[in-house]
Amino acid sequence: MVNDFVTFQIAAICGLIGMTLGWRGVMTKYSGFYDLPTAWNQVFWGILLGGAFASYADSSLFLPYYEAQVTGTRTAELNVIRLILVPLIATIGMHFLLRRKRVRKGGSQATSGWALGLAVGGMLAIVLITRKVQTGIDGFQDVLTVLLIGFFAPRVEAIITAFHGTLMLRGKRWGAIFRATFWRASSLTMFYFAWFSPLAWVFIIPPILLVQDSAEKWVWDSVPKEGRRRWRRMQADKKREKQVAARLIHEPNSLRTEEE
Secondary structure: OOOHHHHHHHHHHHHHHHHHHHHHHHOOOOOOOOOHHHHHHHHHHHHHHHHHHHHHHHHHHHHHHHHHHHHOOOOOOOOHHHHHHHHHHHHHHHHHHHOOHHHHHHOOHHHHHHHHHHHHHHHHHHHHHHHHHHHOOOOHHHHHHHHHHHHHHHHHHHHHHHHHHHHHHOOOHHHHHHHHHHHHHHHHHHHHHHHHOHHHHHHHHHHHHHHHHHHHHHHHHOOOHHHHHHHHHHHHHHHHHHHHHHHHHHHHHHHHHHHO
């Protein structure tokens, strides 16, 4: 058995790396054009809420599922009602965080949702990886499972919560709660399945790749109008600079050819 301190270090490092990569993938693209302090504030609340959600889901959902897989007998605690109820409570908590005045004031539900989801997913990854290391890492498959959970769990939660925030921007509050709950329960089920079988990644990775472009659009929709104008001007300036640089490189070659 691995020492508890080493176990936590491995799990925390994998979870934090996944959060960092998830942030760099989308949030850095529009950095400086949305409410960054509010997004970072949501990371703090996401760590608190995500820790409670991941711990409760572990004791009420994962452990009964683990016992059922190991012993082959279904326990009374493992039922659909609990699978829906636990993600629903977490989703309602995130909904209230996204309804805070500082979030609604700037219309930053999607960017705040992405930051909040990254933190919640990071905590979920830490708990799952801790369980994996505690039971023992046996071969390349277990190592790969740890790395994939650490990378994808924060990103999946970020996509779900950004979608939740986008629906809130469109005025679909109850729809946001119910849809986010459904996808959160589904993702939780698939990550628990992935803990035991690598086949689960066939159902996890392709949807993430397909929805990635939509996630960037959700974040873009959450950028204020003035920020969008500044971002477009900056992109236009960069494009002109590249064109000028390419012309300067091309013109000397043309002059040299004419002289010959």
